[in-house]
Amino acid sequence: MSLFITFEGGEGSGKSTQSRILYEKLAGLTLPAILTHEPGGTSLGSQLKNWLKWIDDKDIPPLTELLLFNASRSQLITEVIRPNLKSHKVVISDRYADSTIAYQGYGRGLDLATVKAVNDIATQRLKPDLTVLLDIPVNDGFTRKKGDKHDRFEQETLAFHQRVRKGFLKLAQQEPSRWLVIDATQSKDKIAQIIWQRVNQCLTIGR
Ligand SMILES: Nc1ncnc2c1ncn2[C@@H]1O[C@H](COP(=O)(O)OP(=O)(O)OP(=O)(O)O)[C@@H](O)[C@H]1O
Numbered sequence: 001m002s003l004f005i006t007f008e009g010g011e012g013s014g015k016s017t018q019s020r021i022l023y024e025k026l027a028g029l030t031l032p033a034i035l036t037h038e039p040g041g042t043s044l045g046s047q048l049k050n051w052l053k054w055i056d057d058k059d060i061p062p063l064t065e066l067l068l069f070n071a072s073r074s075q076l077i078t079e080v081i082r083p084n085l086k087s088h089k090v091v092i093s094d095r096y097a098d099s100t101i102a103y104q105g106y107g108r109g110l111d112l113a114t115v116k117a118v119n120d121i122a123t124q125r126l127k128p129d130l131t132v133l134l135d136i137p138v139n140d141g142f143t144r145k146k147g148d149k150h151d152r153f154e155q156e157t158l159a160f161h162q163r164v165r166k167g168f169l170k171l172a173q174q175e176p177s178r179w180l181v182i183d184a185t186q187s188k189d190k191i192a193q194i195i196w197q198r199v200n201q202c203l204t205i206g207r
């Protein structure tokens with residue numbers, strides 16, 4: 001069956017860890033699945049990712065940033081997400097359109113209706129069946145991250161990241177049936193267990 005699952009949350013919240021654990025669990029059960037990520041996931045997308053994260057010029061205007069994320073997304077949907085859903089796979093994405101509402105909308109302060117309108121054009125309204133929000137206090141997430149190189153987003157202020165966190169929580173409140181909100185300060189195993197319980201339900205219902 002096809003199932004589209006996305007992982008969202010702030011910096012260092014465990015998205016990559018948990019999306020990989022889920023992917024490996026499905027693969028272990030020989031359920032056809034793919035794991036992808038945003039921005040990136042295609043060759044065009046990884047170039048855009050490089051610009052978005054590492055370009056020295058800090059002054060990419062928010063609207064340009066919004067369009068670049070959605071260019072990467074549009075390519076990913078066309079090349080990877082839709083074809084794999086069509087061939088009945090479980091598609092797992094480490095970040096997706098909700099990240100843009102949280103970062104460019106709540107974080108950068110772009111008009112939310114504009115962000116949603118551009119997202120809708122890029123996604124052609126393709127929505128995840130399930131979105132896992134790994135919610136963590138901003139400082140706890142940053143403490144977990146290693147390395148001394150900081151990308152354009154990691155260099156942002158505490159207040160920016162707090163707005164992003166609040167944005168994610170608001171989105172989850174608005175659509176509770178799609179979102180699974182998890183306290184991401186819990187252990188990796190505990191979080192993986194909560195996620196698996198929900199995914200297993202989705203797989204059983206869809207069968
Ligand atoms: N539940 C957890 N408890 C403790 N450490 C964790 C937990 N989950 C992930 N980590 C560790 O925290 C760090 C960040 O995790 P991860 O890369 O999965 O987060 P992320 O949300 O993908 O971060 P980014 O925002 O950089 O993409 C890693 O070193 C990871 O091993």
Ligand SMILES: [Mg+2]
Pocket residue numbers: 015016017094
């Ligand atoms: Mg990650």
